[in-house]
Amino acid sequence: MATSIKKLPDIEQVLSGNGACGGCPATMGLRIVGKALGSNAIMLLTPSCSVASMGMTPRLGYNWPCINITFASAGSSASGITHALEVMQEKGRLHGELPTVFAWVGDGGTYDIGFQALSGAAERNDNIIFFCYNNEAYSNTGVQRSGATPRGSFTTTTPTGKRQPKKNMALLMLEHNIPYVATATVAYPGDLYDKVVKAKNIPGMKYIEIQAPCYLGWQFDMPETVQMSRMAVRSGAWLLWEAENGKISFNNPSSLIISGKKDAAPVDEYLMKQGRFNRLLKGPDAESRIAEIQGDIDREIAFIRERAKITI
Amino acid sequence: MKTAQVIMDTGAHAAALAVKSARVDVVPGYPITPQTSIMEALAAMVENGELHARFIPVEGEHSSMAAAVAASAAGARVFTATSANGLLYMHEVLHMASGGRLPVVMCNVNRGIFAPWTLWADHQDSMAQRDTGWIQYHCSSNQEVFNTILQAFRVAEQINIPVMVNFDGFAISHCLMPLTLPSQEDIDRFLPPYEPEWRLDPAHPSSFSNVTNAPEYAPFRQMLSDDIMASIPLVKQAAQEYKDITGMWDGDTIDTYRLEDAEVVAFAINSMGAELRLSIDILRQQGIKAGLLRPRLYLPFPAEDIITALPQNAQVMVLDRNYNFGHPGGILASELKSVLFGRRNDITVKNRVMGIGGIDLTRQFMAAEIRAMMDE
């Protein structure tokens, strides 16, 4: 059972009055991450919504030491910091518990421009937590397609809906043979909290991807951020799982879908709620294109169900 | 001065030894010819415990500099090295190092840049980084590489500006030359431990890299520009104190040879500076009053020292190992002319581009070139 809401710590690392849009799923997720990590941490960001959210000089909306680095290099910069801290402690220049080094990066900085540096850091198994808050597009620059944008989705650079499926980034990270990989989403804060606490206590590279429905990019009503996150999970469009040392386990409610105890809700309802699929749903080929999206989801479920059987 | 040791060593390995004696904390590295030997040496030193540091085998030069700046922001003394296209690949992050005021020291082992591919030396790579806000030294010998890296750390950390130490691929990086190693005690006296005035510290959470409005952005850029210029006295002081402690001297912002009474002055940087001393001797034997002015510091360009050092009515032969595309000739000549304009109207500046892609620059060749330039 995931930690209940009432048992989550009081600590707030995301400060009120930051620059994020109302209803922002990234700050929503980051608040829970802050409760799990506490204040003894160093945060890396790359250009993304969360940089816009942090406020302008000289005001900082997060209660961590933060460094915004070049877009392509969250993974390698996090490596630089973690190695610096470790060697400075070995040499007696730092004392006490070392801070957790974590990168807080959007899907563009993870799936696309930051992929190489992330892959390198993962292969080296450097001691960091890499968070991808995935709003499935370059939302900060006004919603352009990314490698995380699902098939069929409208963005300003896919005006008739994206034709290709998204990458399965979490699985790609799993195949880097790192000690911990997890997926989460903002509707399940206890699940997210537990995963971050777990990651914090595992040495080496940890990757946690948080699906973050963005009302601007996805074109739904601002108050429905959490609803959308929940629907993504219930339809199987987003799966909650974690893998310690390569062994996958599924979290509720995704575990029920994977085990076949519960059918995933049809994807139509989830798609209908979002303006970004509107053009597709109104077109003459709507049916076949919805079927394509459903096919992507079914394939991912089938694949990870089989992958989870590998436990050596 | 404590007992020094004299060995035979390559420029690349001399660089690694200097980095070791600077007691660096973090070394991100990625292989590229001809720099690779520096990284190999440092990786081995870390592995066998000679150097207490972390070697981070990153997956590319962009990441190399990204890891370097981040480690520096965490409070570590950081070194990395690269060449040619590796340096170009870092370009974006070089700006972060200077704008972030992070005193990273890097060796760039000069190599011509793609396309077409070449493995051998010219200075297009580091010249292309002219406007990144780094201090740039150019060295003419293995010993100077060793000495300059230590001076570079000191200057960088005094003024929070990253420093690039350049030296030619193969001619310096791979050639054996005698190398005097000062004692570690002397080096520690010269280079105190790095104590950053700001770092990423959860006890004092802060950020230096939020978005800034123009009223904040502009003054910080102006300060970087001012501070780069203000590093000149620090460069001189570092050279002088290094000499006081170790007895070794390569020049400070500039190095000169038989310059006082010279009528013809060769003006060049890097390994050409060493060979040109011999060219000057050849010219002197031929009855030409030749001398050498070699800027050790390319950036900030040591204008005042050059203006002061040049003899009256001298003809200055600028030998550029790079192209100043869009202008005739090379970059050094343009820099020199801009400095002399209105200040030293007695000086004539002539310019040739040579040694591109590693073409061998012998003392006879350069002496002949200078002679030919006199008749132009």
Next chain:
Amino acid sequence: MKSLTKAYRPISWPTKGAGGDTGSWRTHRPVVDTQICNKCQICWVYCPEAVIDRQEITIDYRYCKGCGVCAVECPTGAISMEMEE
């Protein structure tokens, strides 16, 4: 750490209101009916802005952006979104 004799970098320090008084962005304000509220803290956990007091279920209107997530998620319907004047 040495004293900051010269600020080489534009340093930013953690502070509430890094984006300004973000309450001014609001078009609708969440109002909690304390008669109905059972203090389950669901509104608190989902609030992206950390403006809800988890014990008292009061809202810091200086910074609340009025997104309305709390009102949608409240299981008892204790939060209503009222148009700002």
